[in-house]
Amino acid sequence: MEKDKSLDESIIIAKENIHIRNELIEKYKPFVASTIQKKIGRYVEYGIDEELSIGLIAFNEAIDNYDKNKGSFLSFAKIVVHRRLIDYLRTKQNNNKNIITDKEDKDKVIELYDKKSIDLYKIENENKLRQLEIKDFKRELLEWGLDFDKLVNSSPKHKKTRKLYKEIANNIFLNIDLLTYIKKNKRLPVQEIVNKMKVHRKKVERGRIYIIALLIIKMGDYPFLEEYISVR
Secondary structure, three states, X not given: OOOOOOHHHHHHHHOOOHHHHHHHHHHOHHHHHHHHHHHXXXXXXXXXXXXXXXXXXXXXXXXXXXXXXXXXXXXHHHHHHHHHHHHHHHHHXXXXXXXXXXXXXXXXXXXXXXXXXXXXXXXXXXXXXXXXXXXXXXXXXXXOOOOXXXXXXXXXXXXXXXXXXXXXXXXXXXXXXXXXXXXXXXXXXXXXXXXXHOOOHHHHXXXXXXXXXXXXXXXXOOHHHHHHHHOX
């Protein structure tokens, strides 16, 4: 897979290239597992839990049906995985089998697996997902003419300033016209932001990179980065 390709571009290529497709499916297994675990509320493992097979089939289906007008691929894939998982659970329920989210099933899982092993798996899985997120985030920053080092160097040190930039990013995110302009032009309309949000122009200019990074995270599928920013 070409390293300079964004994930969304790679997905378009994967529609016709089985090798790229297989690489992507293998690479994003942790993403599929995390999506399913959050949905059903319990630990799952490849080779044991059928839900993961459903998830991989759904991920493959998402590759077939994705187009750039549907937003980021990971957001679209998450929706497809959720839908197929719900279909599977409904079928299972209709066949008078226990739904996997029942407390009884959760207890059985705890009995089957040593808790330390489960915790270790979760940590390893989350670390892989964080690495994927950072890698995709770095790629997306480059598409905006930014890089990770610039972001680190321009990140505000004071909590009050970070709070202000978060408020600006949130207001932009809720304003369709502003958000559309920024996505199209890959830059902030500084004067319009100053007029609408009654903030000092220099503050917006100084926080330009940080605000754009916040918007990229909010528009994309970066749960770990979003969680990290929310507690800072």
